[in-house]
Amino acid sequence: MVSREAIQIIDPAGDLVTDDPGLDPTIYQSMYKSMVLARELDRRMLALQRQGRIGPYAMLEGHEAVQIGSAMALRPDDFVFPSYREHGVQVTHGLPLEVLLAYWKGLPNAGWDMGKYKNAIVTVPIATQLPHAVGFSYFRRLQGDDTVAAGYFGDGATSEVDFHSGMNFAGVWKTPTVFICANNLYAISVPYGKQTASATIAQKAQAYGFEGIRVDGMDPVAVYLATKRAVDKARRGEGPTLVEALTYRYGPHATADDPTLYRSNDEVEEWRKKDPIDRLRRFLEKRGELDERAAEKVAM
Numbered sequence: 626m627v628s629r630e631a632i633q634i635i636d637p638a639g640d641l642v643t644d645d646p647g648l649d650p651t652i653y654q655s656m657y658k659s660m661v662l663a664r665e666l667d668r669r670m671l672a673l674q675r676q677g678r679i680g681p682y683a684m685l686e687g688h689e690a691v692q693i694g695s696a697m698a699l700r701p702d703d704f705v706f707p708s709y710r711e712h713g714v715q716v717t718h719g720l721p722l723e724v725l726l727a728y729w730k731g732l733p734n735a736g737w738d739m740g741k742y743k744n745a746i747v748t749v750p751i752a753t754q755l756p757h758a759v760g761f762s763y764f765r766r767l768q769g770d771d772t773v774a775a776g777y778f779g780d781g782a783t784s785e786v787d788f789h790s791g792m793n794f795a796g797v798w799k800t801p802t803v804f805i806c807a808n809n810l811y812a813i814s815v816p817y818g819k820q821t822a823s824a825t826i827a828q829k830a831q832a833y834g835f836e837g838i839r840v841d842g843m844d845p846v847a848v849y850l851a852t853k854r855a856v857d858k859a860r861r862g863e864g865p866t867l868v869e870a871l872t873y874r875y876g877p878h879a880t881a882d883d884p885t886l887y888r889s890n891d892e893v894e895e896w897r898k899k900d901p902i903d904r905l906r907r908f909l910e911k912r913g914e915l916d917e918r919a920a921e922k923v924a925m
Contacts, residue, residue: 629825631871632851633841637899639907646850650914656697656845657909657916660689660902663713666722670712670729674880679729683710683879687843690901691807691870693717694848698856699775704765706745706758706776709879710807714777720744752782755791755804762800762859773801773859775852781812783829784820792867796833801859803852804830804867807842813878814887830867842870843899846908873899 636642667685674682685692692713699705705718715725724736728747739745748754758776765772782788783806795802806826810817823829830837836858840851848870855866873896877884884893909915 629839631839631841632847633844634846634850635844635904635908637843637904639904639909639911641908646846648846648849650912652697652849653846653905653909653914654916656693656849657902657905659693659697659713659717660845660905663689663693663716664902666712666716670726671876671880673729679726680731681880682729684874684876685710685712687873687875687896687901688807688809689713690845690848690904691805691842691872694845695775695777695805695852695868695870698849698852699773700856702743703773703775703856704743704745704758704761706754706761706774707747708751708754708778708782709747709749710779710874711747711777715744718742718744752778752785752787752791754778755782755787756794758804759791759795759798759800759802759865762802763794763798766801766862771801771860773803773856775803775805775856777805777807779812780806780808780810780817780826781815781820782806783823783826784812792830792833792865795865796830796835799835799862799864801862802865803855803859804865805852806867806869807872808869809842809872809874811874811878811884811888813882814884816887825869827867827869830865835865835867837867837869839869839871842872843896843901843904845901845905 633642670682673679696714696717720742727736755776758774762774808826812820827837827839838851840847851868855868
């Protein structure tokens, strides 16, 4: 059975709740800077949308731990299959900011070289990227290399047929695919309990014959370690893994959404106390390893 408890390494106060994982301090520094960059990018993109300079946009604020922690666990030659909220993943995995911005401005995608940047194009239809991720990883295995494909999606996607098709074939073929679910508790405005009766998303992997794990999606270190374990396992030829990261989006689902219609301000504020950037900053402060000036330069 999949445990309902989520793996956690550091708590909201920045304290270790388990043994020190012993990671190179430069990993923490890079993680912190990338998370600050993702949040600053997100806020500026929202401002651009409100000015009419880009089209409808899906915000990521609150998802930084899921996106940066998981992306950093990938090798540069691994391939990312995103949905429409993975801007932090895409930039961390090598997509230039100007290419990302051009996409959201509605410009031709000639600059989005999927082979070069190892980032598939943004997928707006829900879960359709997951069979693509499985097919790609199966093909690369047939070619004899050890590339891993990471498919990103939200909790609502697990009620779509393409999620189940992708999971089924990944299990049958034991493909080197890592499924990364950002469970932020709402499928747009539909709360988790109204779109699935499953106690966890991670347990859905059992039906398809492979492992599912739950992780605190506001803890970037926990996400990094869980994803790295899944990626290393896939690279060894031991099949796929479903990673359910429990997270929260502070803002609307997208720029056309009004979240006050389906959730309370008190709920948002409770989740803000678990903020991933604050958590990692406190952790680094207590270790005497915080380089705040480097983060400030990133956000300038």
